Amino acid sequence: MDVYEAVTSRRAVRGFKDEPVSSEVLERVLSAAAWSPSGSNIQPWNTYVLIGAPLAELKCRAVERVVHGDPWDERQYEMYPPALKSPYGERRSAFGKERYSALGIAREDWEARQRAAIANWNCFGAPAALFCYIDRDLGRP
C-alpha cells in the first residue's frame, strides 16, 4: 500500500470483532512499532499486551467501576487544560456532536452517553489491548 494511502485511510475504529489476534500478528505489529524514532535513540517505550482471561477481567473491573459511579483514582495528569482554547474547544465539541449524532444519541440522553463512554473501557470489544507507557521517572518531556 502507498504510504499516503495508508495515512489517509487510517481511522478510529470503535467496534471490533472478537476474533483472537495471533501472537505472530501482535509481535509483527510491535516489532514494526519498535522502528519508531526516539530522542537520543533511548527507545523509552514499554508495552503490556493483554489478551484472553486477563483482558476480560480488566474490562470487567473497569466497566463495573464506571457502572457503579466510581469517582476513579486521582488523575496523575490532566488530559486537557480545563478551558480548551480556540480552535481546540470547537473541534472537540464538533467531534462530540458528530459522534453522538452518528450513534443516534441525543445530547440530553445521559444514560446512552454513559453507555457509549463505557464502550471505551470495554476496549470497544477488541480481543487484544496494548497498553503503551514510558517510565514515570523519565519526566514529562
Ligand SMILES: Cc1cc2nc3c(=O)[nH]c(=O)nc-3n(C[C@H](O)[C@H](O)[C@H](O)COP(=O)(O)O)c2cc1C
Ligand atoms: C491520543 C489519542 C487518544 C484517543 N482517545 C480516544 C478515546 O479514549 N476514545 C475514543 O473513542 N477515541 C479516542 N481517540 C480517537 C480520536 O477521537 C480520533 O482519532 C479522532 O476523532 C479523529 O478521528 P479518526 O481517527 O477517525 O480520523 C483517541 C485518539 C488519540 C490520538
